[in-house]
Amino acid sequence: MIKYMRSYLYRQLEPGVWESGLSPLNKTIAVLIVLASIIAILETEVIVRSLSPGFFYYAELLFIILFSVEYMTRLFIAGEQPKYSGFNGRIRFLFSRWSLIDLVAILPFILTLGGTNLVVVRLLKFLRLIRLLRLGPMGEAWSLMEEAITRRKYELILSFGVAGFLLIFSAALIYLAESTVQPEEFGSIPRSLWWAVATLTTVGYGDVAPITVTGRIFAGFSAAAGIGIVAMPTGILAAAFSDAFQRRQRK
Amino acid sequence: MIKYMRSYLYRQLEPGVWESGLSPLNKTIAVLIVLASIIAILETEVIVRSLSPGFFYYAELLFIILFSVEYMTRLFIAGEQPKYSGFNGRIRFLFSRWSLIDLVAILPFILTLGGTNLVVVRLLKFLRLIRLLRLGPMGEAWSLMEEAITRRKYELILSFGVAGFLLIFSAALIYLAESTVQPEEFGSIPRSLWWAVATLTTVGYGDVAPITVTGRIFAGFSAAAGIGIVAMPTGILAAAFSDAFQRRQRK
Amino acid sequence: MIKYMRSYLYRQLEPGVWESGLSPLNKTIAVLIVLASIIAILETEVIVRSLSPGFFYYAELLFIILFSVEYMTRLFIAGEQPKYSGFNGRIRFLFSRWSLIDLVAILPFILTLGGTNLVVVRLLKFLRLIRLLRLGPMGEAWSLMEEAITRRKYELILSFGVAGFLLIFSAALIYLAESTVQPEEFGSIPRSLWWAVATLTTVGYGDVAPITVTGRIFAGFSAAAGIGIVAMPTGILAAAFSDAFQRRQRK
Amino acid sequence: MIKYMRSYLYRQLEPGVWESGLSPLNKTIAVLIVLASIIAILETEVIVRSLSPGFFYYAELLFIILFSVEYMTRLFIAGEQPKYSGFNGRIRFLFSRWSLIDLVAILPFILTLGGTNLVVVRLLKFLRLIRLLRLGPMGEAWSLMEEAITRRKYELILSFGVAGFLLIFSAALIYLAESTVQPEEFGSIPRSLWWAVATLTTVGYGDVAPITVTGRIFAGFSAAAGIGIVAMPTGILAAAFSDAFQRRQRK
Structure with a gap:
């Protein structure tokens, strides 16, 4: 029983x-x-x-x-x-x-x-x-996405690594330009990171923003780099999904 | 007549x-x-x-x-x-x-x-x-887009599901970090969702933003996850359109 | 001479x-x-x-x-x-x-x-x-991009049309939710369009933002739709470029 | 020794x-x-x-x-x-x-x-x-990404060129609309560039924003163009990665 x-x-x-x-x-x-x-x-x-x-x-x-x-x-x-x-x-x-x-x-x-x-x-x-x-x-879709991501994991990690480097570099540049004018927000690289994250991910809260001309020029380049940071993993994922779909169809 | x-x-x-x-x-x-x-x-x-x-x-x-x-x-x-x-x-x-x-x-x-x-x-x-x-x-274009989306609907739903999970998780983390400092805006998970939506979609109004160090670190990870949330469906759609175009050409 | x-x-x-x-x-x-x-x-x-x-x-x-x-x-x-x-x-x-x-x-x-x-x-x-x-x-690159865009012009126009519809619809919903609370900014659909554009393109200035619970729920869905509005043309362009590159290689 | x-x-x-x-x-x-x-x-x-x-x-x-x-x-x-x-x-x-x-x-x-x-x-x-x-x-992934980018460098440069042109044009239009109302922020094209960068990259700090109706209409078109500026390089990179992955597989 x-x-x-x-x-x-x-x-x-x-x-x-x-x-x-x-x-x-x-x-x-x-x-x-x-x-x-x-x-x-x-x-x-x-x-x-x-x-x-x-x-x-x-x-x-x-x-x-x-x-x-x-x-x-x-x-x-x-x-x-x-x-x-x-x-x-x-x-x-x-x-x-x-x-x-x-x-x-x-x-x-x-x-x-x-x-x-x-x-x-x-x-x-x-x-x-x-x-x-x-x-x-969703099982099939789940395994397909898992496959696409794991097959391109090195490219994805690398693009996050490049993003991390740009993050630190942007924070360092804005720190140079703004630390004396806005010491509370840009007084050190760790402090400037908050602004750099918001800019490079194109979130842009606007609670902290550069006010000097040099700071704004650096910020402009950071924002432009932000496009690359979004475009890179998107491009890799698009190619990886395309690849995974075709492999399924061949079977 | x-x-x-x-x-x-x-x-x-x-x-x-x-x-x-x-x-x-x-x-x-x-x-x-x-x-x-x-x-x-x-x-x-x-x-x-x-x-x-x-x-x-x-x-x-x-x-x-x-x-x-x-x-x-x-x-x-x-x-x-x-x-x-x-x-x-x-x-x-x-x-x-x-x-x-x-x-x-x-x-x-x-x-x-x-x-x-x-x-x-x-x-x-x-x-x-x-x-x-x-x-x-536009008839042809319409049916092509309909086909691309419906053929990959499970992948798209799944990526929205993952986005939804990240949304709740981000809201929960920021609630932990900021609820005591900004109770009006982060005093509960439902309240924190407003900030989480704005961050994960990379809209970033900036009317609500974390001010504690822990909160900003969590926010940085949320913003980075936001790139994934944009990249995921974009990648799926790109692969789906690529697929749909090729199927048309073969005919 | x-x-x-x-x-x-x-x-x-x-x-x-x-x-x-x-x-x-x-x-x-x-x-x-x-x-x-x-x-x-x-x-x-x-x-x-x-x-x-x-x-x-x-x-x-x-x-x-x-x-x-x-x-x-x-x-x-x-x-x-x-x-x-x-x-x-x-x-x-x-x-x-x-x-x-x-x-x-x-x-x-x-x-x-x-x-x-x-x-x-x-x-x-x-x-x-x-x-x-x-x-x-740049001549070659220019003609390649021109070709990719013109070959998929209907899909691109359609995705902008859908974006336009979502824009008006978002503006109408936020107008319903916020017009009595913030009449200056959301007092009519044309006024609400300013917020709707900033949200759906994920720019999110934050100079205007909903404050009611209903308004924020509508805004959350608009922001999520904004991802689709970015993902759609990106996906179409990715597939179109992929197509154009391959056509060149075959020649 | x-x-x-x-x-x-x-x-x-x-x-x-x-x-x-x-x-x-x-x-x-x-x-x-x-x-x-x-x-x-x-x-x-x-x-x-x-x-x-x-x-x-x-x-x-x-x-x-x-x-x-x-x-x-x-x-x-x-x-x-x-x-x-x-x-x-x-x-x-x-x-x-x-x-x-x-x-x-x-x-x-x-x-x-x-x-x-x-x-x-x-x-x-x-x-x-x-x-x-x-x-x-990461060596393999690095060389793959290097290859994808260098093979499409002209297309990428061109899309940045178009972005640069749109940047200047947006700044010029907003300058026309807002220079008399907000001379401090939009009083010249170089000044307006700060707003234009934040808008076209969809960062949108919101520290500077148009307040006139004409200014907002121009801003709406700029924000819409911002989607194209993100979509363009993303689409090119997606196609380039797709291409590079396939070339590896053939070998």
Whole structure:
């Protein structure tokens, strides 16, 4: 009886075992993860929380129970796989990659019941969605994008390296031009980096901006370099995707 | 006599029946839609409206009459198609997709005669242009872009999903760093989302910006991630267009 | 003697007749155009002009004489081409495309001697550079880019059309959300367009920004749509250039 | 004995001689260059420097000694290559490209011992990393990117030329519209360039923005042109990378 139940739950819970795509149970879990995250997000807002502090407390309690039950069940069904069967197998399972992520996703939840300070850790629950996304209708797209990026990882790292160098160089130049005029904002290279990041990524908040003529000329060149910093990885990704699509078609 | 007129109007009004491109009557309607929209837009500005309140009132009245006549005529000529002939056919026609869009395009017009509060609904008239655009000289380009996007829809959805995750994560990190210093703007994750959207899309209004060192470091990484968020869909679209162009050439 | 001189000047002045690239005389003219433009730009700045008002007056006088002489010479040598020979041919030459551009480039110069108000018209001189650029080392690159853009002009126009529609729609939505709170900036759709342009192009000045929750949600979607507006033409151009490069290689 | 040591050091120090990738000694030097740069950057910040002025003084002294020793050693081992052997060969070596860069990287270091004003020159040390990067695991990616860019250099230069023209034209138009209203910021074309750069690169600081209706209409077109300025080089790079990837695969 227990054996049959374990086998049934294994087929439902273990991603990749269900015939096609996501099993109904895993779909439900995916929805629960999203819901729990939305509640964790909304809870940080005082106005929303004050509407019904009880609701958030009990909602969290519910999610903790649900995800704990799920975690226990995963531990229980792990025995279906030979490598995780037996006591030693279970220990090995506890330290397997996805199992640790599952744990990280419940632990802070339990520790911070009713508090909001560990919200970022709680959002790590999202990582669990990746495992499920790979099986759903997006599976093919996911692996294609993964392939495109990993095949061109050196080019991408290199273009980020060049971007990093330009970042430091821009910060150094603007520091030379503006440090005496705006010491609070451009008084050192580390300080100037804030402006340099905003400029080179073309975000341009405008809370800090050069006011000297030299500073503005340097800034102009930095902004122009920013186009290159956007164009470089975009071009690499475009070529990588083009490549990956064609490889698929040939098969 | 009526039969001949119906057949003549059918050829003129029904998009796709005219030999090549857009019939003269449909071209006129396209121009009228654009004109009516421009007037609806200008009318929202008090300075413009006060120049001649009468003009806008009568212009609207004229457009309502014209588009109502057009709507009636479309209902009348629908009988040319076997599936819409007879009374039941006409009822079916009334609830067909484009017929509903046509209705949505006149109704608010009639309801808000002289008022400006439903201006967004009135701009839905633009949707009718899509139907006509597909027949004109842009028809080929339209279908090519539609094909490129639909063939890579999963990759595009996925890259928007990743963007959404980064959005929430950035908002959570900046909330941790800045909530105590700028509670009004970063006091909760929902509040921080406004900054996160502006940063990750590289818009960067600058009305809200981190001021702590940790906040600025997180912001720098968010801005860098913003480049990825722009680069990802651009790369996918570039590869998709490249693919679509080549498929056309092979034919 | 005159015939020989005309033939010599024709080979020097007429772009495309010189064996390879740009003739020495045309190179000199290109440099003069750039110089005259730089002086026209610098002259608008009071601080620079006050350094030496005489310099700018005489520099302009010199350029007017030089370009007038060039214009006369072009008229004189036009006779080398059968279609422009004789009096009627010269009249035809005067109204040919490049001849009119040459005229537009000197006329405002003469009319505004010493003034700066027609500076934009004077910058039209730059257009003359295009004619010369096509012959220099950039010639191949120029024609390749021209080919890529013209072959995909419908797709590019369409993507600008979609951008235009999103622009109006964003402006209409933000107008609904913010018109009562910030009537000065979002009090009508035409007013809201300023914000919509800055957001959809991801420029984001931040001089105008929504402050209501609804306004910020609409703004978030507009900013996300802005990524699409950048990604669309970039993707089309990437595919078009890829196509054009390959067509060259096949030849 | 000296001969053997020279040969050993030559194999360790000369990039490209070591069997595969980077020799252990060159890896150490790469790390030292990065460390020395980080210290040079941090030293500009008063708060950091005041923590321990002595540390920075002695750290710099150490780096000067290390890099000087390295420089001397390079000079010593240059004799291993026939073209740099002998006294005249060494002189030739001193004026070879990489040797000059090495010198530029130590000289300011020595000159500004304990000062921070030549920080930009000191960051030129980074240039030395390029030489080492080409041998490491990034070597292939580096040469691929170099190839893609150099093969399309004319197209890239041309697109920057067009961007430059649009920059001047935008500045001229905004100058016409805004010079009387905001003379401080738009009173001349050179002044307006600051706004034009921020707009066309889509950085958009917002410290300067047009306020007249005409100015805003011109600004809208400039911002739209900004999309083209980003799209153009991105499209060229995407096509160039696509081309370079395919050429590699064919081999």
